[in-house]
Amino acid sequence: EFYSSVDSMQDLAQVEQELINATRSYLEAQQNQLNFYRRYMEQIKREHEWAVGQLKLDEYLGHPLHAFRLIKRLVLDWDELIFETIIENKPREDFRSFVDALTKDLGYPDQSELQGAIKGLARLQRVYNLTTSDLADGVINGYHYDSELQWRESYEIGVQLFDLGEYKRSLEWLQVAFVLLRNSPLEKDENGYLSDIREYAAMANFELGNPERADRLLKQILTPEPIHSAQQTRKYLESRVTGKNVEEKNPSWFANYTRLCQGRRLPEKGSGNPLKCYLDGKRHAYFTLAPLQVEPVHLDPDINVYHGMLNSKQILSIFVEVDKEEMVRSAVAGEGGKRTVRDLRVSQQTWLNYTAPVMQSISRIVQFVSGFDMAGAESMQVANYGVGGQYEPHPDYFEVNLPKEFEGDRISTSMFYLSNVEQGGYTVFTKLNLFLPPVKGALVMWHNLHRSLDVDVRTFHAGCPVIVGSKRIGNIWMHSGFQEFRRPCNLTSDSYKSVAYRN
Numbered sequence: 001e002f003y004s005s006v007d008s009m010q011d012l013a014q015v016e017q018e019l020i021n022a023t024r025s026y027l028e029a030q031q032n033q034l035n036f037y038r039r040y041m042e043q044i045k046r047e048h049e050w051a052v053g054q055l056k057l058d059e060y061l062g063h064p065l066h067a068f069r070l071i072k073r074l075v076l077d078w079d080e081l082i083f084e085t086i087i088e089n090k091p092r093e094d095f096r097s098f099v100d101a102l103t104k105d106l107g108y109p110d111q112s113e114l115q116g117a118i119k120g121l122a123r124l125q126r127v128y129n130l131t132t133s134d135l136a137d138g139v140i141n142g143y144h145y146d147s148e149l150q151w152r153e154s155y156e157i158g159v160q161l162f163d164l165g166e167y168k169r170s171l172e173w174l175q176v177a178f179v180l181l182r183n184s185p186l187e188k189d190e191n192g193y194l195s196d197i198r199e200y201a202a203m204a205n206f207e208l209g210n211p212e213r214a215d216r217l218l219k220q221i222l223t224p225e226p227i228h229s230a231q232q233t234r235k236y237l238e239s240r241v242t243g244k245n246v247e248e249k250n251p252s253w254f255a256n257y258t259r260l261c262q263g264r265r266l267p268e269k270g271s272g273n274p275l276k277c278y279l280d281g282k283r284h285a286y287f288t289l290a291p292l293q294v295e296p297v298h299l300d301p302d303i304n305v306y307h308g309m310l311n312s313k314q315i316l317s318i319f320v321e322v323d324k325e326e327m328v329r330s331a332v333a334g335e336g337g338k339r340t341v342r343d344l345r346v347s348q349q350t351w352l353n354y355t356a357p358v359m360q361s362i363s364r365i366v367q368f369v370s371g372f373d374m375a376g377a378e379s380m381q382v383a384n385y386g387v388g389g390q391y392e393p394h395p396d397y398f399e400v401n402l403p404k405e406f407e408g409d410r411i412s413t414s415m416f417y418l419s420n421v422e423q424g425g426y427t428v429f430t431k432l433n434l435f436l437p438p439v440k441g442a443l444v445m446w447h448n449l450h451r452s453l454d455v456d457v458r459t460f461h462a463g464c465p466v467i468v469g470s471k472r473i474g475n476i477w478m479h480s481g482f483q484e485f486r487r488p489c490n491l492t493s494d495s496y497k498s499v500a501y502r503n
């Protein structure tokens with residue numbers, strides 16, 4: 001799978017580069033072969049002309065060498081030089097086997113990849129309120145990127161969204177495609193693409209509960225030919241009950257999620273945020289010379305950002321380790337805890353243990369900042385999101401179906417940002433009115449469990465869709481086993497605080 005991480009998309013760029021090279025050599029080889037045929041024809045033609053110019057044909061052929069040449073050409077040359085090489089077409093065979101090997105080697109995207117990429121675009125539109133015309137113009141949140149879409153691309157998006165049942169969005173893309181094609185000075189639309197667009201637009205309108213509009217669009221493309229597909233579509237639609245214009249129903253968390261992803265908090269009660277950044281050199285001797293740069297972003301539950309925990313060199317070393325592993329599409333726990341791939345989590349990931357030197361440093365950082373015993377730590381999960389990649393609101397604890405290999409639930413999360421993100425990709429806490437833009441080298445830490453070890457529902461959080469850029473994070477989840485002396489329970493339980501936050 002390629003679309004779910006920017007890193008794996010790089011393989012595709014390489015595939016395309018190699019395809020360009022291979023196609024170039026193919027064209028060149030074909031050209032050489034054609035030139036050879038042409039030269040051969042010219043040569044024979046010259047001989048014919050010479051013969052006709054000089055002598056009568058029977059005189060010419062009366063010469064034994066001429067007779068021999070003609071027969072030799074027809075028996076051998078035409079066959080070997082022309083017929084066989086045309087049929088065999090070596091350049092084409094070479095090209096075909098090169099492409100086969102290349103796609104086997106580096107992989108090749110299929111329809112489902114295209115769908116994944118298009119769903120990603122639709123997700124960006126939904127979460128960030130991006131208009132279709134802006135996106136098609138390459139304008140994202142007011143930033144102009146030099147990459148507007150062609151009518152064909154907009155059309156393809158419209159068609160795919162139609163197939164996905166996203167009729168309203170589909171219609172918008174079809175309209176953009178229509179206008180682009182109609183206003184395009186180069187395209188003459190000999191193939192009737194305007195009609196194709198109208199036909200899809202008609203069907204989308206029909207599904208949206210506008211049968212009159214659908215009919216009007218289809219009438220615009222009716223041709224005298226009875227087999228034309230617009231007529232068939234019309235018949236088909238007449239036989240069906242029109243769709244209902246149902247407003248897209250979003251889940252209850254969606255409004256909070258999108259607002260925070262857009263960097264908008266609800267106004268705070270009281271006198272605003274009293275939290276101040278501070279330096280902490282006392283937490284552990286390790287931080288005496290380089291005190292922790294703490295940005296407390298929430299109290300109760302405490303969420304802290306520790307800035308400058310990893311430098312670029314260390315982050316590069318982490319990715320040297322990542323390159324030794326295989327990145328796989330991230331999954332979520334499905335029914336009965338089974339690994340399930342879903343659109344709610346679109347990224348690729350791998351796991352790193354703490355043997356490499358850089359990973360030993362990371363282990364020390366987490367140990368000294370959190371005070372936890374690393375005996376309870378999972379390996380670090382390194383993830384890379386693709387454009388539109390996200391992780392919808394979830395808790396990090398298991399609560400049920402805790403995998404057997406762990407002692408206790410995930411008591412805390414330590415999340416390192418391993419990249420900046422050009423646009424989007426915030427981490428948001430949907431129940432705490434909190435958003436965090438990724439800052440390369442920073443570490444975010446919080447507890448997922450109350451001191452009673454009951455789950456703290458307030459810690460629901462999400463990774464917002466990446467709009468532009470490649471988001472990389474490294475997560476270390478700590479389990480509650482081994483930590484009884486590190487984070488002892490209180491005399492009174494504070495798990496009541498979570499009650500109001502369940503849904």
Ligand SMILES: O=C(O)CCC(=O)C(=O)O
Nearest residue numbers: 391426427462463473475
């Ligand atoms: O990408 C993010 O900001 C959050 C990721 C996350 O919550 C997770 O991987 O569990």
Ligand SMILES: [Fe+2]
Nearest residue numbers: 394395396461
């Ligand atoms: Fe998480």
